Amino acid sequence: MKLQTIVPIEKAHxxxxxxSKVLLLGSCFVENIGDKLVYFKFQMTQNPFGILFHPLAMENLIERALTNRPYQKEEVFEHNGIWHCFDAHSDISAPSKQELLDNLNTGLQETKNAIKDATHIVLTLGTAWTYRYNSTQKTVANCHKVPQKEFSKELLSAETIRSSLKRTVGRIQSVNEKAQVVFTISPVRHLKDGFMENQRSKANLISAAHQTISDLVPRTSYFPSYEILMDELRDYRFYGKDMVHPNALAVDYIWEKFKSAWISPEIYSVMDEVEAVQKGLQHKPFNPNSEAHQKFKTSLGEKITYLQKRYPFMKF
Structure with missing residues (x-):
């Protein structure tokens, strides 16, 4: 008896x-996958500008990083005592203008280096809804709680998204022809936009991503994060308390699907070694001074040393 409709997933070539060196950009769901890669000690860079929800924000970051255009003081602003930039998430915001500019330009350099070195780039698209700042007519990545009356809300068409994604991939390939670009749609529903509006948004993103992949094979591909949550995990027990974000169980499930498709089976045993160390580091002894715990610490140290001899980039 089958109790699920299983989304077919092709194994990566x-x-x-x-x-590998992985760059992850996009919505908050990309950070769920990124946290797993961090846990298992892969070489990766994640959202140097913080969470970016829509494709134009990612395009802007990549274009700006690769054309060496640092941010200037007139491109940042103060709101409620904090300095912000409309191109970045509030995680990058700072208490002073200079600190924010330093954060932004460090993020640009980090992005540029990561693109040039990447073997895989994962772009997670969250929404097709965007906000245009009325005074400049520029589409922003984040409104930073500036009054909504100062923005105009717009839904990006599938064709506009497709054009943006093609430009983004083209810029990536201009400096790194070997990077594999993986598109995925965030399963997080943006219900603040409205239920029907969220469906329209996701539909445009899905359509544009697949059109782009059809145009740009073989260096682009798709991982069905959205489809897995919507079809295989069709139950609110897989959501957090807000009934919008996937909970830890859902993230683990989707990670296992990602692992089966995109992580080489040849390193599963190494991942098991890393996980054993991670669990060991989280262990809280009843008696820290006991002989048994001292032996445990020695054994754990030996495991870490053994891993770091083979993979010097691993830090615990």
């Missing part, structure tokens, strides 16, 4: 291993 060039899967991720411990020699």
């Amino acid at each position: 060039n899967p991720i291993d411990y020699q």
Whole structure:
């Protein structure tokens, strides 16, 4: 008896291993996958500008990073005692203008370096709804709680998104022809936009992503994060208390699907070693001074040393 409709997933031809360098950009769901890669000690860079919800924000970051255009003082602003930039998430905001500019320009350099070195770039698209700042007519990445009356809300068409994604991939390939670009749609529903509006948004993103992949094979591909949550995990027990974000169980499930498709089976045993160390580091002893715990610490240290001899980039 089948109790689920299973989303078919193709195995990657060039899967991720411990020699790979991964760049992850996009919505908050990309950070769920990124946290797993961090946990298992892969070489990766994640959202140097913080969470970016829509494709134009990602395009802007990549274009600006690769054309060496640092941010200037007139591109940042103060609101409620904090300095912000409309191109970045509030995680990058700072208490002073200079600190924010430093954060932004460090993020640009980090993005540029990561693109040039990447073997895999994961772009997670969250929404097709955007906000245009009325005084400049520029589409922003984040409104930073500036009054909504100062923005105009717009829904990006599938064709506009497709054009943006093609430009983004083209810029990536201009400096790194070998990077594999993986598109995925965030399963997080943006219900603040409205139920029907969220469906329209996701539909445009999905359509544009697949059109882009059809145009740009073989260096682009798709991982069905959205489809897995909507079809395989069709139950509110897989959501957090807000009934919008996937909970830890759902993230673990989707990670296992990602692992089966995009992580090389040849390194599963190494991942098991890393996980054993991670669990060991989280262990809280009843008696820290006991002989048994001292032996445990010695054994754990030996495991870490053994891993770091093979993979010097691993830090615990």
